[in-house]
Amino acid sequence: MNNSRFARTAGWLAVPCLIAAGLLAWYVTREPVSPFESRQVAVADIDPALVARGEYVAPLSDCVACHSVPGGAPFAGGLEMATPLGAIHATNVTPDRETGIGNYSLAQFDRAVRHGVAPGGRRLYPAMPYPSYAKLSDDDVRALYAFFMKGVAPVKQANIPSDIPWPLNMRWPVALWNGVFTDSAPYVEKAGQDPLWNRGAYIVQGAGHCGSCHSPRGLAFNEKALDESGTPFLAGALLDGWYAPSLRNDHNTGLGRWTEPEIVQFLKTGRNQHAVVFGSMTEAFNNSTQFMNDEDLAAIARYLKSLPGDHQRDGTPWQYQSVAATKPNTPGAHTYETRCASCHGLDGKGQPEWMPPLAGATSALASENASAINITLNGSQRVVAAGVPDAYRMPAFREQLSDQQIAEVLTYVRSTWGNRSEAVDAKAVSKLREHTDPASSSPIILQMR
Amino acid sequence: MELRINQKTYQVDADADTPLLWVIRDDLGMTGTKYGCGLAQCGACSVLVDGNVVRSCVTPVAGVVGREVTTIEAIETDDVGKRVVATWVEHQVAQCGYCQSGQVMAATALLKNNPKPSNEQIEAAMVNLCRCGTYNAIQAAVHDLAGLSATKGEA
Ligand code: FES
Ligand code: FES
Numbered sequence: 001m002n003n004s005r006f007a008r009t010a011g012w013l014a015v016p017c018l019i020a021a022g023l024l025a026w027y028v029t030r031e032p033v034s035p036f037e038s039r040q041v042a043v044a045d046i047d048p049a050l051v052a053r054g055e056y057v058a059p060l061s062d063c064v065a066c067h068s069v070p071g072g073a074p075f076a077g078g079l080e081m082a083t084p085l086g087a088i089h090a091t092n093v094t095p096d097r098e099t100g101i102g103n104y105s106l107a108q109f110d111r112a113v114r115h116g117v118a119p120g121g122r123r124l125y126p127a128m129p130y131p132s133y134a135k136l137s138d139d140d141v142r143a144l145y146a147f148f149m150k151g152v153a154p155v156k157q158a159n160i161p162s163d164i165p166w167p168l169n170m171r172w173p174v175a176l177w178n179g180v181f182t183d184s185a186p187y188v189e190k191a192g193q194d195p196l197w198n199r200g201a202y203i204v205q206g207a208g209h210c211g212s213c214h215s216p217r218g219l220a221f222n223e224k225a226l227d228e229s230g231t232p233f234l235a236g237a238l239l240d241g242w243y244a245p246s247l248r249n250d251h252n253t254g255l256g257r258w259t260e261p262e263i264v265q266f267l268k269t270g271r272n273q274h275a276v277v278f279g280s281m282t283e284a285f286n287n288s289t290q291f292m293n294d295e296d297l298a299a300i301a302r303y304l305k306s307l308p309g310d311h312q313r314d315g316t317p318w319q320y321q322s323v324a325a326t327k328p329n330t331p332g333a334h335t336y337e338t339r340c341a342s343c344h345g346l347d348g349k350g351q352p353e354w355m356p357p358l359a360g361a362t363s364a365l366a367s368e369n370a371s372a373i374n375i376t377l378n379g380s381q382r383v384v385a386a387g388v389p390d391a392y393r394m395p396a397f398r399e400q401l402s403d404q405q406i407a408e409v410l411t412y413v414r415s416t417w418g419n420r421s422e423a424v425d426a427k428a429v430s431k432l433r434e435h436t437d438p439a440s441s442s443p444i445i446l447q448m449r
Numbered sequence: 450m451e452l453r454i455n456q457k458t459y460q461v462d463a464d465a466d467t468p469l470l471w472v473i474r475d476d477l478g479m480t481g482t483k484y485g486c487g488l489a490q491c492g493a494c495s496v497l498v499d500g501n502v503v504r505s506c507v508t509p510v511a512g513v514v515g516r517e518v519t520t521i522e523a524i525e526t527d528d529v530g531k532r533v534v535a536t537w538v539e540h541q542v543a544q545c546g547y548c549q550s551g552q553v554m555a556a557t558a559l560l561k562n563n564p565k566p567s568n569e570q571i572e573a574a575m576v577n578l579c580r581c582g583t584y585n586a587i588q589a590a591v592h593d594l595a596g597l598s599a600t601k602g603e604a
Contacts (some may be wrong), residue, residue, distance in 0.1 A: 334573055337573065338573070338576040342489040342503065342504040342507055343489050343504075343507045351508070351509060351512055354466055354509045354512075355507065390466075391466055391467065391468055391509075392466075392468075392507055392509075393488065395486075395488040395489070395490060400490075
């Protein structure tokens with residue numbers, strides 16, 4: 001009796017459970033609709049003009065930075081990236097039919113780029129910035145497809161499987177993450193904003209995926225805001241041992257003191273009177289921003305300058321102060337004079353726009369000190385503008401200065417010339433020294449860009 | 450662009466960001482100034498700009514237009530420079546000599562700005578590298594020039 005009632009109840013419960021499971025299974029493996037479903041193009045028929053357009057959209061989206069390894073064939077994949085669960089590797093996106101994406105239809109390509117869904121419904125990890133690429137227009141997706149199919153040489157190179165263990169390597173939960181954290185419609189022009197602003201918003205939020213590094217992330221590793229409607233958007237974030245600063249109008253730690261033409265100059269030449277690209281931005285410059293046309297750069301500048309800063313977060317506006325005639329006689333000041341001043345100047349003003357000033361530098365004013373420590377330890381990568389490597393490069397002081405000396409000199413830099421930020425602790429230096437040593441047991445590998 | 454080097458005027462055709470060192474050595478053929486590291490680390494490339502020592506490998510040439518550059522070739526036209534060179538000879542400072550034009554520049558700049566530097570000030574200013582390890586001889590020569598009593602030959 002009791003048993004049969006139990007069986008009946010269980011039976012009744014099983015029905016909704018099965019329906020729910022069925023729905024879930026459908027949801028997490030479903031292939032989202034693509035506007036290109038019925039519009040498959042034969043690769044042979046692709047218009048060369050569209051390939052050329054795609055050849056511009058690809059660097060706009062900086063595909064090559066992740067889908068290649070240094071010295072490897074372009075777009076053949078292989079770059080290792082860390083996730084909280086284990087390492088994954090960027091895939092081969094050359095049109096090779098066996099190991100690359102040569103068999104993708106336009107709709108399948110679209111689903112991968114804008115929705116993070118591979119053929120068959122398998123979910124990509126959001127290290128692929130599809131939450132940003134979702135904003136791409138249909139035209140740009142068509143152009144990208146044309147470029148990858150006809151403008152890129154096929155390379156036979158098998159993808160490297162992730163080393164995430166079962167069951168964590170199941171991909172379907174990503175579909176739920178997507179449901180909560182992504183917004184899958186292409187960019188819609190905002191009424192009341194001029195075309196330049198709208199173009200800037202389109203690039204910054206979409207192809208440029210600036211927020212992948214510059215927006216803070218939440219507990220689920222989601223970007224806290226994907227457009228200007230949220231104040232965390234581009235407000236600065238710590239990633240891969242670098243602090244990607246605010247791109248909002250913060251006077252000290254953002255772009256508050258930069259004019260629109262200065263932003264354009266920075267993205268086009270890698271430098272301006274305020275700063276020179278370094279850290280992960282060197283790659284974004286070397287592979288992407290310098291190839292953008294002037295109009296797009298102007299659009300980016302217009303859009304970024306429209307994002308308000310936050311006085312609370314940013315603190316008292318920085319103003320230059322000269323060093324007192326009686327110079328401080330601290331070990332930090334001494335290290336600065338002997339190691340840093342030749343380039344950055346005793347007055348901290350650098351030699352704009354070749355050697356950046358440290359007076360008023362974002363990395364010296366931000367409370368996050370990772371960038372300052374990292375570049376002092378490891379130096380900067382070569383900035384290659386228009387095919388020419390630059391003449392001046394920050395050397396690595398890893399072998400020359402101790403953790404204590406680096407902490408002292410950075411404390412000096414962060415408290416001189418009007419800079420007012422917290423002292424640097426030697427422990428923070430030794431931690432980053434360990435994490436950025438390729439031979440260490442816990443090196444930083446790239447997370448997301 | 451027009452440069453003033455060793456009291457002479459030169460017309461040079463170089464990109465604005467070319468390091469001054471390349472212009473001095475390659476374009477103008479004055480090879481007394483040496484290339485060591487190219488990264489502001491060693492001081493071999495030191496020259497004077499308006500009497501202050503700068504590392505010419507990290508000085509974009511455009512930055513010295515309108516200023517007076519002095520290289521090792523003309524250091525003895527300066528009274529202090531002349532004394533420094535004489536003292537260097539007296540102490541037989543040089544070994545291979547590669548770093549020494551930079552060392553002489555650093556010492557001259559120090560003594561021009563401060564004729565009686567203290568030991569600490571000397572240590573703070575004389576930071577160029579010397580692969581031959583002539584540091585003791587350099588220290589003795591500069592102490593001599595600064596009128597400090599001779600030190601034991603220890604760095
Ligand atoms: S060559 Fe200029 S400091 Fe070494
Ligand atoms: S004398 Fe040889 S490097 Fe100094």
